[in-house]
Amino acid sequence: MKTIGLIGGLGPESTVDYYxxxxxxxxxxxxxxxxxxxxxxxxxxxxxxxxxEGKRLQDLAEFFVVELQKLANAGADFALITAxxxxxVFDDVERRSPLPLISIVEATADRAQQSGFxxxxxxxxxxxxxxxxxxxxxxxxxxxxxxxxxxxQEYIHERYFSELVKGVFRDETRRGLAEIIxxxxxxxxxxxxxxxxxxxxxxLRGGEAAGVPLLDTTQIHVGAALARLIG
Amino acid sequence: MKTIGLIGGLGPESTVDYYxxxxxxxxxxxxxxxxxxxxxxxxxxxxxxxxxEGKRLQDLAEFFVVELQKLANAGADFALITAxxxxxVFDDVERRSPLPLISIVEATADRAQQSGFxxxxxxxxxxxxxxxxxxxxxxxxxxxxxxxxxxxQEYIHERYFSELVKGVFRDETRRGLAEIIxxxxxxxxxxxxxxxxxxxxxxLRGGEAAGVPLLDTTQIHVGAALARLIG
Numbered sequence: 109m110k111t112i113g114l115i116g117g118l119g120p121e122s123t124v125d126y127y128x129x130x131x132x133x134x135x136x137x138x139x140x141x142x143x144x145x146x147x148x149x150x151x152x153x154x155x156x157x158x159x160x161e162g163k164r165l166q167d168l169a170e171f172f173v174v175e176l177q178k179l180a181n182a183g184a185d186f187a188l189i190t191a192x193x194x195x196x197v198f199d200d201v202e203r204r205s206p207l208p209l210i211s212i213v214e215a216t217a218d219r220a221q222q223s224g225f226x227x228x229x230x231x232x233x234x235x236x237x238x239x240x241x242x243x244x245x246x247x248x249x250x251x252x253x254x255x256x257x258x259x260x261q262e263y264i265h266e267r268y269f270s271e272l273v274k275g276v277f278r279d280e281t282r283r284g285l286a287e288i289i290x291x292x293x294x295x296x297x298x299x300x301x302x303x304x305x306x307x308x309x310x311x312l313r314g315g316e317a318a319g320v321p322l323l324d325t326t327q328i329h330v331g332a333a334l335a336r337l338i339g
Numbered sequence: 340m341k342t343i344g345l346i347g348g349l350g351p352e353s354t355v356d357y358y359x360x361x362x363x364x365x366x367x368x369x370x371x372x373x374x375x376x377x378x379x380x381x382x383x384x385x386x387x388x389x390x391x392e393g394k395r396l397q398d399l400a401e402f403f404v405v406e407l408q409k410l411a412n413a414g415a416d417f418a419l420i421t422a423x424x425x426x427x428v429f430d431d432v433e434r435r436s437p438l439p440l441i442s443i444v445e446a447t448a449d450r451a452q453q454s455g456f457x458x459x460x461x462x463x464x465x466x467x468x469x470x471x472x473x474x475x476x477x478x479x480x481x482x483x484x485x486x487x488x489x490x491x492q493e494y495i496h497e498r499y500f501s502e503l504v505k506g507v508f509r510d511e512t513r514r515g516l517a518e519i520i521x522x523x524x525x526x527x528x529x530x531x532x533x534x535x536x537x538x539x540x541x542x543l544r545g546g547e548a549a550g551v552p553l554l555d556t557t558q559i560h561v562g563a564a565l566a567r568l569i570g
Contacts, residue, residue, distance in 0.1 A: 117374060120362045124355050127381070131351045142386065143348060148379040149413065150358070155373065182380065182413035 109145065110337050113184025113207060115175055117150035118191035119273040122306035122326065126190045129330045137334065144337055147182045151175050153273075156194065160235050169197040173204045180206040188212070188333055192304045192325060193235045212325050213245045215332040216302055220323060221249045225299045229254050229292040229320070231285065232304030234265035242304065254296040260288045272307035282311050290318035340376065341568050344415025344438060346406055348381035349422035350504040353537035353557065357421045360561045368565065375568055378413045382406050384504075387425065391466050400428040404435045411437040419443070419564055423535045423556060424466045443556050444476045446563040447533055451554060452480045456530045460485050460523040460551070462516065463535030465496035473535065485527035491519045503538035513542050521549035 112130065116123030127148065134144050151171075159168035172194065179187050186208040189195065195213050202209050220228055230242050230253050238261070243253040256264065267281050285308070289301045300321045303309050309324040316322055343361065347354035358379065365375050382402075390399040403425060410418050417439040420426065426444050433440050451459055461473050461484050469492070474484040487495065498512050516539070520532045531552045534540050540555040547553055 117377070120358065120374070124358065127351065127355065127358075131381075142383050143351070143381075145383060146348070146379075146381040147409065147413070148377075148381065150362075150374075150377040150379065152373045152376060178378065178413040182378065182409040 109142070110185040111145040111147060111183050112333055112337060113176070113179035113182070113187035114146065114148045115151060115172065115179070115187060115189045115191075115194075116148045118153050118156060118189075118194060119307065120150065120153075121273070121275045121310060123148065123150060123190055125306065125310060125326055126188075126330060129327060130333065133330055134334055134337075137338070144334075147179055147184050149175050149178050149182075160193065160196075165197050165200075168194070169200040169204070172197065172201045173206075176201070176205050176207055176209075186210060186333075186336060188329055190326075190329070191306050193233045195241050196235060196239045198241065210329065210332050210336060211245075212329045213242055215328050216304075216323055216325050217245050217249050217251065218332075219328050220246070220251055220300060220302075223300065223321075225251060227252050227254060227296060227298050228323070229256075229289060229296065229298035229301040230304045231256060231264055231288065231301060231308065233268050234261055236304050237261050237264070242302070253302075254292055254298055256288050256292060260291070264288065268305060268307060272305075272311060277311045285312060286317040289320050293318060293320050340373070341416040342376040342378060342414050343564055343568060344407070344410035344413070344418035345377060345379045346382060346403065346410070346418065346420045346422075346425075347379045349384050349387060349420075349425065350538065351381065351384075352504070352506045352541060354379065354381060354421055356537065356541060356557055357419075357561060360558060361564065364561055365565055365568075368569070375565075378410055378415050380406055380409050380413075391424065391427075396428050396431075399425070400431040400435070403428065403432045404437075407432070407436050407438055407440075417441060417564075417567060419560055421557075421560070422537050424464045426472050427466060427470045429472065441560065441563050441567060442476075443560045444473055446559050447535075447554055447556050448476050448480050448482065449563075450559050451477070451482055451531060451533075454531065454552075456482060458483050458485060458527060458529050459554070460487075460520060460527065460529035460532040461535045462487060462495055462519065462532060462539065464499055465492055467535050468492050468495070473533070484533075485523055485529055487519050487523060491522070495519065499536060499538060503536075503542060508542045516543060517548040520551050524549065524551050 237255045468486045
């Protein structure tokens with residue numbers, strides 16, 4: 109059986125979510141089978157944030173290539189970068205990666221297209237909401253990405269790093285995020301919202317918010333990895 | 340900074356416990372520092388169990404040497420096997436390991452000795468309770484290991500694999516384990532009980548049971564790893 113490689117630690121709670129989900133989803137698909145082999149390289153999130161804050165995207169891409177090489181050396185057959193924000197440098201990393209990669213953005217776009225959505229909201233870190241990597245991939249499949257207003261983006265980004273990454277999940281923040289999704293529905297006619305940060309499914313559970321279906325990028329990414337593993 | 344290697348998946352919930360504890364304990368020790376680099380190789384627990392059930396200890400040792408080589412290839416500086424039972428082959432694995440290893444048994448014996456204990460109870464899987472690897476290491480430091488009676492061992496082993504490894508934690512089982520510890524206190528005069536299976540701290544929390552101090556082997560192992568990382 110193939111070995112799945114994960115670049116983790118971005119942040120640690122979402123790495124736990126990926127790991128548990130890979131094990132449990134695999135067990136549900138193949139209850140008598142052996143568990144999948146998984147190699148996790150939990151990297152220095154603070155360095156990643158310093159690169160993003162300093163707009164040092166070449167350094168960031170180089171960092172991921174080096175960390176992916178460790179997974180390749182350990183025998184991984186393909187790899188996932190278990191976070192949305194680093195996909196800002198995905199194309200560059202993929203070109204130089206020693207391993208095949210599965211993109212969280214491509215996997216999510218495939219899922220949204222299968223559901224027949226045309227207008228999709230995106231929440232995540234400020235880096236993710238302001239970058240072009242989601243709109244470009246979705247546009248190729250004739251879907252349009254809508255992001256929150258600037259002040260709403262500030263709110264999400266601030267809560268993301270001061271609470272969610274640290275494993276703090278407050279009802280007040282849950283309501284605040286749902287209200288932003290409701291406003292995007294009224295303003296932009298979004299038919300679904302992408303939880304485009306892998307800490308977001310840890311606070312917005314249950315598959316919908318304000319009546320809008322949620323696309324849990326962690327679960328979608330895990331599903332794509334297991335399809336590759338078994339297929 | 341050095342990179343910690345973990346052989347995980349034995350079982351997955353305890354791997355999560357190790358990972359979170361490494362991250363959180365490190366953050367508490369060094370709040371402004373970068374998180375530690377951790378490589379986790381989550382291996383096939385079913386194969387390990389087949390080796391144990393079939394008493395194929397040479398195959399088991401060989402398996403860990405191969406899996407440790409993957410961590411070495413990925414750049415780990417030293418490694419932990421994140422479970423008690425596999426320490427049945429620790430001496431053999433350590434001799435052939437490409438990486439320095441930290442033994443959960445040695446780390447626990449050091450802690451017990453620092454606390455001045457002389458008689459210590461041990462609960463874990465049947466493999467661990469019936470093997471000599473705990474008594475031998477503790478005897479070197481002039482401490483005596485006491486294990487439950489055969490029928491009690493059966494109870495613990497059965498609950499371990501039917502519930503704990505699957506992430507099922509029942510109050511009834513918690514009480515059953517505490518009663519066994521109480522009987523060992525009355526019978527053998529144990530001054531502490533080793534939670535000698537890394538799923539046990541997930542059900543026996545709080546540091547004591549029936550008034551007997553508990554030695555959480557996961558936390559002790561993590562502490563030894565961080566001492567090596569920082570020292």
